[in-house]
Amino acid sequence: MRILLCLLFLIPTWLFIPLTTLAQTPPIKEDRIAIQNAHDFYYSQKYSEAIEAYKALLKTPLHQHSKDAIRMNLGRSYEKLGDDAMALQSFQAVIDDDPDGSYASQAVHRIGALFRDRYQYKEAITRCRQLANKYPKTQTAAIARYLIAQYTFADGGYDEAIGSYRSFLNDFPTSPYRNSALNSLIRLCRIRHRYTDAEKLIQAELSHKPNDINLMDQLADLYKAQEKYDEALSLYRTALKQNPKNTDILKKLGELYAERGQQDLAAEQWAKIVQDDPDQAYRYQQLGSIYTSHQMYRKAVEVYETALNLSPKNAQLYNRLADVYKIQGQVDMAVNTYLRALSVVDIGYSGRDTLIQSMAEIYEGAQQKRLLEGVIDRLQVMLRAASQNPSLVLSLAEAYFYRGNLDLALRNFRRLHQLYAADRGRILEKYAQILERNKNPKAADFYQAIAELFPNTHLAWGAQMKLVRFYERWGRWDDALTVLTSMTRRNNQPSAQLLLGHVWLHGIRDPGAALHVYQALANQSLSTDEKIQIQLGMATCYILQGKSNIAEIVLRPIADGNSNFKTEAQKLIGDAHLLRGDIESAVAAYKGVLDIAMSNPLSNDSLDRIVLIQSNSDYSNKPLKRYLEAMQSDLSGDTEEALQLCQETMKEYPTALIVDDLWMLIGGIHEREARYTDAITAYQQVTVLEESSIAAEAIAKIADIYRWELNAPDKAQETYSALIQDYPESVIVAYARQQLDALMKEKAD
Template sequence: MTAFRPHGILFVSGADMNLYRISFVAVLAGAFGAATLAKTTQDSVPARKTEASTVPQEQFVLPNSALPKKDSVRAEAYFNYTMGHIYEQQYEATSRAEYATSAIEAYKKAYALDPKSPVIGERLAEMYWKAQRIREAVAEAQEILKRNPDDVQSRRLLGRIYLRSLGDLSSGSGQSETVGRAIEQYREINRLDPTDTESALWLARLYRLKNEHDKAEQVLRGILKTDPENELAVEQLTQLLMDEGKSAEAVALLEGTAGHSPSPVLLDLLGDAYTQAHDLAKAEQAYRKAQELDPSELSHQRGLGQTLLAEEKYAEALAVFQKLSDLMPDDSDVYLRIAQIYRELHQLDKAESNLVKARQYAPGSLEVMYNEAMLYQAQGRYEDAIRVLSDGVTGVKAQPAAQPTRRRSLAILYQQLGQLYRDTQNYQAAVFTYEELGRLGEEEDRRARMMIMDTYRAAKDLPKALAAGKEALGKYPADPSIRASHALLLGESGQTEDAVKILRAQLRGNEADREVYLNIAQVYERGRRYKEAEESVRAAEVLPGQARDNEMVWFLLGAIYERQKFFDKAEEQFRKVLAVNPKSAPVLNYYGYMLGDLGIRLDEAEALVQRALKEEPFSGAYLDSLGWIYFKQGKLAASETTLRKAVERESHDATIHSHLGDLYAKMGRGDLAAAEWEKSLNEWRRSLPADVEPEKVAELEKKLSQSKRRLAQKSTSSVAKP
């Protein structure tokens, strides 16, 4: 009743004559898998006879050449595994219980012959699951363990059944209990058979799943103690160390292993570790080596592209991701990275078209939505950006509270949404958004409170900012970041000594003092105590670190010199910053504005501010700088256009209104000039105490008084005419 066809074996059931085609390739694959895993079985294990019921003659007829010889354990395991695979496929095709039973019995016999085989154990556990006989399998194994607690084979089967169950459980108490049961079995296996590396690796994975990282690390280091070249153990331990932020240890482990036994997987991990350690040059090198060893593995190219993007090597990164888009045309992440690159290159139309593709292949993706909002922000489409992020918040809030990523996703969205509200001067909405952020948990609450303080400061509402700081200190009195934020607010209110006292208490005599010294310098600078401010900045400058660590040091020092009208010294510091970071928009703007305000090297000043605007095209402060330089150059029409844009972005900035008033005065539009100067004075009166510049206010009052007098005289003269 058996017939052979060119592409398969046709089995005929004597019971109902139904035909079931089973792929010959699939059967051979299963058979060879069993043979490979069975080869480790020791020849000393006695061979067992196969019961006649294993292959009912009315169901199967195999050619003699396909039947393995039964004179060895390996052959018998091979045979039973193959038969189990055949029965399993028949069960999948028919859902008939007898085939499930036959498959389980065949796998059990194969497993008895080769109890260490992970493949046979997995197939048996999977078959129990398919047949919905999990309880039976567990009960049978537990009964054996009652009689013999050291039965490793039963523990392996139980462990694999629990692992199989995890895939069908959502996070919660059920999953936690199953993980605990699996750990119990694999811990015992590890005790009874320390040579079973496969089970030890599973034990480490399970410990990591329960966030018991110390235990996982102990297991993995135990494996590496006896087998230092075990790549899977190195891989797991590396990931564990990186999860804990121990990038230096991860790098050391991988350099030691990959140095004398390089593999694409380990080199790829080494690239990840270097990236976490902020050593992007070495990360790039590691990814390139991994790619050379295994050009077909696209993850190496992806890692390389990400590193090139982080290194701001945009042209090279773009080439990598464009190649990936050809190889993976439906991968949304690739289009997302291309969009990010184009955004950095200020090619916003191309960025948007690639975001459309990313959204097409990953509808509802939070990361795509976030990048879409960032693009809208770069285009000055703030309302669209706010809408996208608000939709994202709504979508994430609809997720179950137990969803692992829900809290982190909301935190990211709330933080960016609050910043957008601040950018549009909707401070009340920003505070509300940060309050929502704070409700997510303690970590988010600490961060939200600092943002609320800073939002009130930006809104020039110092009493509310100080009250928010006092409340935050009451809840988190030892939090160094909250204490620093509160101290800076005290500095804004003129309480310089109190602020400095709080900050000096945070000095620890290490590299972390750089930020503390800079905060102290800012407090002194706000109090116009420039000598002490400079001393604090210099104390930060001498601390060990890389050149880029001193960007803020030199910027602040330049600002301190500029405030004292030491313009040459200020310029020297600004040039230091631009030497290590030519794209530093705040420095480019400050430097350019300083030159423009002095009325010197105006072309250079314009170029500097244009570079700043290339990085942040819609900054009101930068637009004001450019408009003022145009004014100094006599380009009055361009100045008006630019200053009007600036005041649209920063409607409560006293300096912008003052500049616009000066422009209108020069254009002979006295009424408009007076109106802008009046607005400027009102904003100065609302300013924080440390922001007020008495000389500028006095000059403004004088100009406004003279303007009103001229306007009054003009009005009187007009009335007096017949």
């Protein structure tokens, strides 16, 4: 016992400290539900809510890995909202906690990417260099040094990048980025024609990995670049001895023979690609691609046909075979190939949806139409023999679509719905989206068909929402209102209600009706973003109703906050000041928008407002204020009052600087109400005023009316041409040229 006690006294007391500490430290209890809710905000792209949730969580007990994950997502959320400083602060905190941790690695990448994504390579390099210097000999330093070399390479500093990669490889030989850095270094040496350096690097690696086929391949490519064909040939043969089934090496060996003019030897090597696996269609497809690239078209056709025997429903093979015929100018054979594919490749098979489009793209203009007419005739013959074949019905619908016969296309899409139960509307949606992208008004018919054929589905709901947006783009506000009213009766979704308020406010121009919608919606359970959108809508209604003070009370917290709607709220504050005649406060508010963001539609509108104010300050701003009254009446739906105010202002102040803007407002009202002749007359008044800064814009509006509303392409072309000739320095010239090009293309078709 005495001996035992003596031994115990000899044990250092510090060995007991960790046990005591562990005993006294309570286990960390994380709020997993709160963490998941915060992550849900982030992954739903509700970044403002995510930021608030993450900030609250960081004040609670957290395991280190949870804290790091939260800080990373917090930084990314700040990134999405454009707050670089806070994003960098979050990422830096992760690195500070553990510069060798896995989350630190992610943080270094995000710091670099924050600037790299804007092509600000020098700033990215500076930030990474600071990290490397602050945390030497850590994982953070390794990644930062690697990124320095990578960004220097991307910025075109090839020689400097070579030095950076060499330094990285010397200092961090076991880094997981070593192979990537080595490959980039070899590539750089080749770019700079430093072949000896590149060869030394590869040979050094081969000395450690003598059987590495990838290294042999790299060295052979290097020899080929220097026209050292014998050395390259020797390496490829060595690689094939180790792996005789390596199709990439067989392909490259054949290409080497082909470059030397030894076509037979090349074909012999390429043929080996299929010898060891003769029942695999993809091998024949690979061989066909090689033959095609070397203009060996007969052999290409043969191997593609062999592949199709093995895989008769492979749409990609038919496309490749048709391409071979197209290259040779054998259009009939190409068309036959496409039709053959359409008769056997079932709907839903990969690549099936590209067949008709690929066929249509053989020609353009009138030739394309003639080609598709022939295809339609042949498809109709095929359908007479197989009237219930859904693939042929779809093909006919697609052929009509690309031919431009959209009503017949839609009729056949409806027919397909009866034959092909597996379709859930995605096919029709695809073609509706194509029409929408091309701003074709027939898109409305396609979206309407989706809503009819697939009722009570998410697809139908989405189609109706897109239909409303489409009507909005084309100024068909009554149609939009009809659809939305029907939707909100069946399903009181906040998104549809918000859109309904938007249509009442900005389309029908009835602030009272819009305010009623927003107030009813405000009582529902909503996300933070939806609540803010309602507040913005209500504030706009208040502004147009002359209640600017109430509007500013609603808007100020949003403008002072950190949400996605900060800029919009600030701009509306400017509008509130402007429409109540407080010119100086309006300018200050609009400048506040420019301080938040310099290049988006809201900042552009704010800049336009500032220019309007500063360019029309004559007569002590009286004509300007009358113009603003007219604008408020127009935005509130009282167009007659707006027109009367414009006419009275011009009569009282005929030489005022704002006369051209008054005529533009008059023209806009007439155009919106389909009085196109009156609109053109009003816009023409702008063009005859001396030194009007908006004359070119007025001419563009006249040309647009001729093109889009009066279907007078010749007059539109003449007007766009006059704009380009008379106002060559105007920024609108680019738009006019674009429209002219489109008109010329339409005429050619």
